Amino acid sequence: MSALIASANSFLFVPASRPDRIAKALASGADMVIADWEDAVSPYDKDAARTALMAACGAWAAIDRSRLLVRINAAGTPWHGADVQALKALVQMGVAGGCVPKAESAEVLERIAGIGGEACALLALVESVAGLDAVDVLARVPQVARIAFGHLDFQVDARMQCGADEIELLPVRMSIVLASRRANLPPPIDGVTVDTRDAPRILGDARRAQRMGFGGKLCIHPAQVAAVNEVYAPTATEVEFARKVRHAMQQADGGVCVVEGRMIDAPVLRLAEQTLARHDWAQQRMGASRN
Incomplete structure (x- = not known):
């Protein structure tokens, strides 16, 4: 599909x-x-x-x-x-x-x-x-x-x-x-x-x-x-936080960690990945519109 x-x-x-x-x-x-x-x-x-x-x-x-x-x-x-x-x-x-x-x-x-x-x-x-x-x-x-x-x-x-x-x-x-x-x-x-x-x-x-x-x-x-x-399309602030979450979880080998005072675990990481996927799609759309 x-x-x-x-x-x-x-x-x-x-x-x-x-x-x-x-x-x-x-x-x-x-x-x-x-x-x-x-x-x-x-x-x-x-x-x-x-x-x-x-x-x-x-x-x-x-x-x-x-x-x-x-x-x-x-x-x-x-x-x-x-x-x-x-x-x-x-x-x-x-x-x-x-x-x-x-x-x-x-x-x-x-x-x-x-x-x-x-x-x-x-x-x-x-x-x-x-x-x-x-x-x-x-x-x-x-x-x-x-x-x-x-x-x-x-x-x-x-x-x-x-x-x-x-x-x-x-x-x-x-x-x-x-x-x-x-x-x-x-x-x-x-x-x-x-x-x-x-x-x-x-x-x-x-x-x-x-x-x-x-x-x-x-x-x-x-x-x-x-x-x-x-x-x-996620805001720049949302994208920045999602990237911090992903980086922090990588550094913690997938364990619980803290970003900007918030506890980060697997569900928060999944939300961050969804945000970054929406950002990638928005960037792809913008690129297509310029061509």
């Missing part, structure tokens, strides 16, 4: 009916771009959007195609079958895989993976109570790379009326984080922030996601990408 998908923090949705926007999204700094055949495209434009993406894909560089996922229409819709067949062709062109909405059945994910081929990574989007009930099974489907939370659809399905802080969804979010960990998947991806102009809100939502154990966030506007990337 793609190391890029496993490490990615920012996932930017773009209507697949607008290939020109996809090219701009790929240059936005987003780790992954999701070309959307589902919610962003009207029922009357589905076939044209599929054709447009197929036609445009070949013009993009291979590295850009590897950063592209395609959100297909859900199983049971009139467009699903044609979407899966087109996804297969796109994966053969180097696209990373598909984002599967309304994920509720391992059988559906396995069928999509079987058609898409071994190189087809899947992002399973949990958007319903049934999806939450099945999340442990979904997370163990071999080609599922990560789980994502579609919290807006989930609220509708569960008949919830959440406050602005979405505190009512904390147990659901934690269930998804723990299911991903039980399946040994990379941390899951949190849902979108609908207000594209509220910079403090996107930062706050991303920080909550990061604190809870999510490894990234879905975005619906390029302006949100930088905030998400910023949250997932």
Whole structure:
């Protein structure tokens, strides 16, 4: 499975009916771009959007195609079958895989993976109570790379009326984080922030996601990408402390030691290693953006 998908923090949705926007999204700094055949495209434009993406894909560089996922229409819709067949062709062109909405059945994910081929990574989007009930099974489907939370659809399905802080969804979010960990998947991806102009809100939502154990966030506007990337990149102070922890533990041959007045043991070392891994990924992203 793609190391890029496993490490990615920012996932930017773009209507697949607008290939020109996809090219701009790929240059936005987003780790992954999701070309959307589902919610962003009207029922009357589905076939044209599929054709447009197929036609445009070949013009993009291979590295850009590897950063592209395609959100297909859900199983049971009139467009699903044609979407899966087109996804297969796109994966053969180097696209990373598909984002599967309304994920509720391992059988559906396995069928999509079987058609898409071994190189087809899947992002399973949990958007319903049934999806939450099945999340442990979904997370163990071999080609599922990560789980994502579609919290807006989930609220509708569960008949919830959440406050602005979405505190009512904390147990659901934690269930998804723990299911991903039980399946040994990379941390899951949190849902979108609908207000594209509220910079403090996107930062706050991303920080909550990061604190809870999510490894990234879905975005619906390029302006949100930088905030998400910023949250997932450790500060210089955090990186310096993590390096001190690693050095001190090496000097102590893995035993307990003290750094800046704090007792350091194996769990603290693991947290430090995670911080340094996030730093390495952020540095890699910055290097790619300069090239």
